[in-house]
Amino acid sequence: MQGVLREQFLLQERKKEMAIRKIREIGDEVLGKKCKAVTEMTPRIRELIQDMLDTLYEANGVGLAAPQVGILKQVVVIDTTGEDPYILINPKIVESSGEQTGMEGCLSVPGKQGQVTRPNYVKVVALDMDMKEFELEGTELLARAICHETDHLQGHLYVEKVQGPLKDINMDEDDEEEA
Numbered sequence: 001m002q003g004v005l006r007e008q009f010l011l012q013e014r015k016k017e018m019a020i021r022k023i024r025e026i027g028d029e030v031l032g033k034k035c036k037a038v039t040e041m042t043p044r045i046r047e048l049i050q051d052m053l054d055t056l057y058e059a060n061g062v063g064l065a066a067p068q069v070g071i072l073k074q075v076v077v078i079d080t081t082g083e084d085p086y087i088l089i090n091p092k093i094v095e096s097s098g099e100q101t102g103m104e105g106c107l108s109v110p111g112k113q114g115q116v117t118r119p120n121y122v123k124v125v126a127l128d129m130d131m132k133e134f135e136l137e138g139t140e141l142l143a144r145a146i147c148h149e150t151d152h153l154q155g156h157l158y159v160e161k162v163q164g165p166l167k168d169i170n171m172d173e174d175d176e177e178e179a
């Protein structure tokens with residue numbers, strides 16, 4: 001096949017391969033548990049990461065942690081732009097500074113948002129898909145997402161840190177970012 005037809009075919013094939021996992025919601029006990037470190041890259045972990053990315057993009061989220069799909073492993077995917085995902089295995093925040101206060105949401109707490117104060121800068125050390133250590137620095141939304149997702153790995157949800165009431169998301173302004 002050529003040109004547009006071939007592109008359509010490839011897109012359909014890709015969709016067939018996509019595996020969207022069910023996102024666990026607040027009240028599910030798996031979200032309150034601590035995750036275990038990943039000790040080796042296996043086909044199962046690779047599949048988990050690919051499925052987490054598929055699930056993240058399908059849900060238009062900014063980040064997703066493995067316990068949100070029911071897996072108690074220290075794996076996080078974050079994409080603040082929609083086209084440049086970070087995969088963080090066994091992430092550890094090693095530096096943080098500054099402060100930002102803003103609205104935060106979570107794919108496991110659908111339809112809600114709340115005000116949370118986070119560091120404005122964090123540095124995280126993690127392993128990549130080849131189990132090689134790397135550092136990632138983030139400010140603003142990326143820093144917020146790194147904090148939010150690493151909290152998930154410790155069994156914590158942002159709702160524990162909300163200042164003031166948890167609010168309903170106005171669906172008319174459905175551009176809120178959820179992690």
Ligand code: NI
Nearest residue numbers: 106107108179
């Ligand atoms: Ni979340």
